[in-house]
Amino acid sequence: MGMYVAVRGWLEFDHGQREQVERTLAEHRDDQYAGGWAFPARPFNSTLYVFYGGDIREQAVASFREQVAELARLNPVDDDLDRPVGFFLLSDERQGSTSWTIRDGEVADTVAPADLRWFAERP
Template sequence: MGIYVAVRGWLECDKEQLAAAQEIISSHEDGHYSHGWGAPGRPVNWTHYLFYGADIRESAVDWLMHQIRDMARIPANEDGDRVTGLFLASHEIDGMTEWQVREGRLLISPGDGRHRYLDG
């Protein structure tokens, strides 16, 4: 059956950065786990959000992290704002980690105990 990781979180960006992120997603399309990505049909105000939520096989974690790292490297906009975000990844055996998207990078740290209720 395999080991699964529940990944849920979001990215924040502007309209142009969202388009670049969607191109990254398209370039990694796998016909299955790619369906975990979603965005509101109509944005509200100036910040655009891109969400991911899926239970993925442990073997697909690197595939997803590669996409998120590419999105983190999307250039800053004219205001100097970069893509930012937060994901929680709950591994069936190893527990939760937090994936922070900031400063053009994906930073990974142990998950905060306050979020363990999500591992139900």
């Protein structure tokens, strides 16, 4: 059957990248966990925050991570050359926790910061 992993996090984009983000996510729309992505209803402020929240099977984590990595590699759209940045916290039923930090086109896997590990604790 498999274990579930709680995945929650966000990526930050330039509003000019929204079309690229939507296109990338549409390529994965058949994925059973694609429904966890959320966009703001309308643009506001200067940053586009795209959120994800959902419980996914452990065997789907690698595929989901590759989707996040695709988004991390999106090309900058302005002279600042800013790449997407973000953070994801993953916790599993064994009370393990991992974090992904997205920066400079890369996804770095680390043990979740100690002050966030309480998310993984199950009563």
